[in-house]
Amino acid sequence: MKKLVLLALVVLLSLSMTGAFAQGTVNVYNWYDYIADEAIALFEEETGIKVNYMNFTLNEDMLVQVRNSTGNIDVVFPSDYAIERMIAEGLLQEIDFAQVPNSVNTLEWLQNPDYDPEHKFSIPYMWGTVGILYDTTKVTEPVDSWGVLFDEKYQKDVFMMDSPRDALGVALKYLGYSVNSKNPLEIQAAANLLIEQKQKGIVKAYQVDETKDKMINGEAALALVWSGDAQYAINENEDLAYVVPKEGSNVWVDGMVIPANAANYENALKFIDFLCRPDVAQMNAEYIEYSSPNKAAIELMGEEYTSNPNLNPSQETIDNCEFFHDNNDIKLLYDTYWGMVKNAK
Numbered sequence: 472m473k474k475l476v477l478l479a480l481v482v483l484l485s486l487s488m489t490g491a492f493a494q495g496t497v498n499v500y501n502w503y504d505y506i507a508d509e510a511i512a513l514f515e516e517e518t519g520i521k522v523n524y525m526n527f528t529l530n531e532d533m534l535v536q537v538r539n540s541t542g543n544i545d546v547v548f549p550s551d552y553a554i555e556r557m558i559a560e561g562l563l564q565e566i567d568f569a570q571v572p573n574s575v576n577t578l579e580w581l582q583n584p585d586y587d588p589e590h591k592f593s594i595p596y597m598w599g600t601v602g603i604l605y606d607t608t609k610v611t612e613p614v615d616s617w618g619v620l621f622d623e624k625y626q627k628d629v630f631m632m633d634s635p636r637d638a639l640g641v642a643l644k645y646l647g648y649s650v651n652s653k654n655p656l657e658i659q660a661a662a663n664l665l666i667e668q669k670q671k672g673i674v675k676a677y678q679v680d681e682t683k684d685k686m687i688n689g690e691a692a693l694a695l696v697w698s699g700d701a702q703y704a705i706n707e708n709e710d711l712a713y714v715v716p717k718e719g720s721n722v723w724v725d726g727m728v729i730p731a732n733a734a735n736y737e738n739a740l741k742f743i744d745f746l747c748r749p750d751v752a753q754m755n756a757e758y759i760e761y762s763s764p765n766k767a768a769i770e771l772m773g774e775e776y777t778s779n780p781n782l783n784p785s786q787e788t789i790d791n792c793e794f795f796h797d798n799n800d801i802k803l804l805y806d807t808y809w810g811m812v813k814n815a816k
Contacts, residue, residue, distance in 0.1 A: 699761030
């Protein structure tokens with residue numbers, strides 16, 4: 472009996488020393504393909520905390536799940552305007568920055584973003600732009616305007632993003648309006664442009680995550696994409712190129728936040744701090760191919776990163792773009808017009 476007790480004590484001591492004993496879990500709700508598998512494995516190895524990983528495709532889907540959550544979500548990765556809405560709805564709890572020391576690596580221009588003006592609820596994870604990914608073997612003219620997405624010569628050759636904010640935002644910018652327009656006539660004009668695009672047979676499909684792989688395979692000439700998806704595709708197919716059109720676009724930030732009813736707050740902080748660590752931030756940036764908000768990680772990546780305009784756009788390009796802001800007061804109008812676009816015959 473004494474030997475059994477001694478053996479049990481040895482096992483318990485061993486588990487506690489490796490961090491695998493009674494360390495609990497962290498429930499992570501993130502975009503698809505938005506973190507390196509090696510990063511999750513390394514976090515679990517170093518901390519003994521089990522990562523339960525869940526995915527969403529759109530901010531709107533994520534918001535529904537967080538609102539209905541019963542405490543089973545600990546860390547979420549919303550976009551800027553969604554963070555703004557979540558703060559307004561009281562869906563988030565403040566981050567204890569003393570427990571996230573690696574957050575000091577955040578780029579200065581993202582340390583006090585207007586979607587989280589007091590910088591209490593979020594830490595940037597990735598950022599990027601929205602633009603056009605195109606096949607240079609199929610598109611021979613210069614691509615510098617959103618207008619190419621509406622050109623009838625690209626019949627069934629354009630992938631559009633299945634996202635109301637992004638698709639309507641692009642149409643608004645092309646027409647000379649703000650991506651945050653709340654003017655019903657401007658929103659209607661943008662919707663009409665997208666409806667006409669569909670009725671003319673230009674749109675091959677509305678999709679999100681599938682686009683990058685389909686562009687790699689040469690299945691369309693043009694696509695509305697996020698910059699990271701564009702860079703991923705370019706890495707796989709040298710005939711592809713990316714541009715942020717001259718009319719301007721959306722510059723976005725995806726942040727890390729903790730829901731108000733999260734069950735594992737301390738583990739959530741550990742996970743966020745881990746992702747802010749320079750070597751881990753580098754690992755994820757190089758895997759995802761989006762722009763890093765982590766200045767220490769950028770230093771590790773060096774010239775290969777800083778010389779790439781897709782990942783490190785010029786200040787002129789950034790200044791010509793807008794952040795999305797919460798449009799909850801007019802969301803029904805956006806959704807209604809987007810429904811009309813999708814159902815157009």
